[in-house]
Amino acid sequence: QTVVTQEPSLTVSPGGTVTLTCALSTGVVTSNYCPNWFQQKPGQAPRALIYCTSNKHSWTPARFSGSLLGGKAALTLSGVQPEDEAEYYCLLSYGGAWVFGGGTRLIVL
Amino acid sequence: QVQLMQSGAEVKKPGDSMKVSCKASGDTLTSHFMHWVRQAPGQGLEWMGLVNPSGDSTNYAQKFRGRVTMTRDTSTSTVYLELSSLRSEDTAVYFCAGEMAGGYFDYWGQGTLVTVSS
Numbered sequence: 001q002t003v004v005t006q007e008p009s010l011t012v013s014p015g016g017t018v019t020l021t022c023a024l025s026t027g028v029v030t031s032n033y034c035p036n037w038f039q040q041k042p043g044q045a046p047r048a049l050i051y052c053t054s055n056k057h058s059w060t061p062a063r064f065s066g067s068l069l070g071g072k073a074a075l076t077l078s079g080v081q082p083e084d085e086a087e088y089y090c091l092l093s094y095g096g097a098w099v100f101g102g103g104t105r106l107i108v109l
Numbered sequence: 110q111v112q113l114m115q116s117g118a119e120v121k122k123p124g125d126s127m128k129v130s131c132k133a134s135g136d137t138l139t140s141h142f143m144h145w146v147r148q149a150p151g152q153g154l155e156w157m158g159l160v161n162p163s164g165d166s167t168n169y170a171q172k173f174r175g176r177v178t179m180t181r182d183t184s185t186s187t188v189y190l191e192l193s194s195l196r197s198e199d200t201a202v203y204f205c206a207g208e209m210a211g212g213y214f215d216y217w218g219q220g221t222l223v224t225v226s227s
Contacts, residue, residue: 034212038154045204045217046146046154052212089154093212096168098144103153 002094004101011107012080020104022073022090035073036091082108111135113218120224126193129221131205133186141207143188149201195225
């Protein structure tokens, strides 16, 4: 069974920088897995931020960026804003199916 | 402005089946793969499966095979999720989501709460 692992929780100060990662139990995450990143706030549907590793949607704030880092997919927030406090999920394409990570709760404090 | 409008909340008993719909407005989404994702209370997102743009092919997460059916009516721009043999663990908010080929997820429904309780 394929498992995608994210940090359960991270805390960052306003204006700071934080990197969230997304690891695959079966090995290295590459661009072939087309990593997607979503933000979800309580009571809302998820909102896509990044598709296929590093591509931003037209609505994605410039402070969000995606990359591959140390065999994992990564989402970096630079200049964190209070409104960035949310749950963040990665999603990987795996053999025609898709698998979500467990999510990272980002606390801005 | 494209919107995905899902059907309303449902309450089911264990063993029942559920059927949730997701209708696109503002665009027919004929180029989109349509996914279903669920979220149990206080839990993370879980990918359930997808139906292709023409509606003639599906791919389900292994966990749900044999119990799930996803269909698509292109004439009404509506996709459907059916899940049978419901149990309490199926209590969740079910979301539909549209993906342009290439992993570009751009549209999400508002979610439908399905509660399974005796």
